[in-house]
Amino acid sequence: MAARLGLAVATGAVSVLPGFLVGALALQIRGDLDVRVEAVAAGVTVFFLAGAFGASWGGRLADHIGALRAMRRCVFVTAAALAAASLAPSLPVLFLLLAIAGVANSVTQPAINLFVAEQIPADRQGLGFGIKQSGIPAAILVSGLALPLLALPLGWRVTLALCALAPLAVGLALPRGGGVHTSRRPASRRPSRALLLTALGAALGTAGPSALGAYLVASSVDVGIGEGTAGLLASLASGLSLATRVSLGARADRRHDYGLAVVVVLLGAGSLGFALMASDTVALFVLGTLVAFTLGWGWPGLFNLAVVDSNRETPGSASGVSQTGIYLGAALGPAVFGALSAGAGYGAAWLAVAVTTLASAGVLWLAGRATALARVESGSRV
Numbered sequence: 001m002a003a004r005l006g007l008a009v010a011t012g013a014v015s016v017l018p019g020f021l022v023g024a025l026a027l028q029i030r031g032d033l034d035v036r037v038e039a040v041a042a043g044v045t046v047f048f049l050a051g052a053f054g055a056s057w058g059g060r061l062a063d064h065i066g067a068l069r070a071m072r073r074c075v076f077v078t079a080a081a082l083a084a085a086s087l088a089p090s091l092p093v094l095f096l097l098l099a100i101a102g103v104a105n106s107v108t109q110p111a112i113n114l115f116v117a118e119q120i121p122a123d124r125q126g127l128g129f130g131i132k133q134s135g136i137p138a139a140i141l142v143s144g145l146a147l148p149l150l151a152l153p154l155g156w157r158v159t160l161a162l163c164a165l166a167p168l169a170v171g172l173a174l175p176r177g178g179g180v181h182t183s184r185r186p187a188s189r190r191p192s193r194a195l196l197l198t199a200l201g202a203a204l205g206t207a208g209p210s211a212l213g214a215y216l217v218a219s220s221v222d223v224g225i226g227e228g229t230a231g232l233l234a235s236l237a238s239g240l241s242l243a244t245r246v247s248l249g250a251r252a253d254r255r256h257d258y259g260l261a262v263v264v265v266l267l268g269a270g271s272l273g274f275a276l277m278a279s280d281t282v283a284l285f286v287l288g289t290l291v292a293f294t295l296g297w298g299w300p301g302l303f304n305l306a307v308v309d310s311n312r313e314t315p316g317s318a319s320g321v322s323q324t325g326i327y328l329g330a331a332l333g334p335a336v337f338g339a340l341s342a343g344a345g346y347g348a349a350w351l352a353v354a355v356t357t358l359a360s361a362g363v364l365w366l367a368g369r370a371t372a373l374a375r376v377e378s379g380s381r382v
């Protein structure tokens with residue numbers, strides 16, 4: 001099981017790496033391409049918006065061709081996109097390559113959910129999804145470390161070229177083939193009300209963490225934290241988020257609690273962290289960053305587990321719908337944050353994120369109730 005989870009984590013980390021690298025390297029890219037930092041950070045929006053358009057059919061594709069085959073092909077696309085991005089002569093070319101990587105990621109994530117659902121025993125899937133979702137904070141951790149260790153001494157282009165080796169290595173490590181296939185009914189053309197609410201809640205809940213990935217370094221510098229220290233702060237906070245996802249997944253297995261209730265609590269608590277980041281005091285900003293990462297972004301493993309557990313017959317397709325919401329939030333979050341911070345400052349933008357995160361908790365509470373009601377109705381028909 002450990003080897004299979006290792007493959008899932010590594011695949012998830014490298015597939016999302018391009019989106020977070022451009023955020024961590026925004027200040028360097030800005031200087032080289034002579035554009036505003038908000039323009040560079042829009043690359044995160046491009047990456048995830050491309051994923052939003054591809055996630056739904058990407059989930060169906062993973063169900064059709066198999067998890068491993070989809071994962072392997074897509075990480076090779078990611079490697080090629082990162083390598084080419086290191087040579088990008090302009091921002092539009094960089095954005096085009098980020099869009100290609102974003103589409104590849106939109107197929108990879110539902111494929112990994114399918115892989116975990118098929119390969120990990122049902123009573124260990126809380127831990128499985130917690131570890132699987134540690135790939136995203138791992139990508140931010142790598143992005144944060146890449147700033148002081150690679151980008152500052154070598155430049156952003158060399159950093160992207162070196163980071164392209166990571167998805168290439170993962171693609172070579174993944175076994176050939178399509179993975180285990182199970183008999184599944186075709187996915188319904190119209191997602192359930194509960195699944196649509198889940199996607200909406202995910203969109204609202206992902207907006208804030210995506211702004212963290214895009215603007216944490218720039219916002220930290222604005223408060224008075226050094227650029228290299230800001231990268232280390234991002235790495236530390238990502239490590240805490242990673243640990244939270246794994247520990248909460250193990251807790252879900254012990255309690256056989258695979259619903260959205262804990263997700264709602266985490267989002268509500270995480271909104272307080274985002275509110276603290278509105279302070280211009282370094283200590284409160286750092287505390288808010290740690291709370292926002294740990295609680296406000298400690299929920300994706302439990303979230304994906306809840307989606308898969310409610311849609312066992314078509315986990316890839318259902319994940320595609322929920323991932324559409326995640327990608328929309330990840331795309332629009334940095335864009336709206338950039339506009340707010342440019343007009344009203346980082347403090348006002350982080351307060352807006354706090355409100356959005358709290359709203360996400362409310363929507364996912366409704367989604368949990370809708371899921372429970374659907375199960376009761378389904379049981380009464382049996």
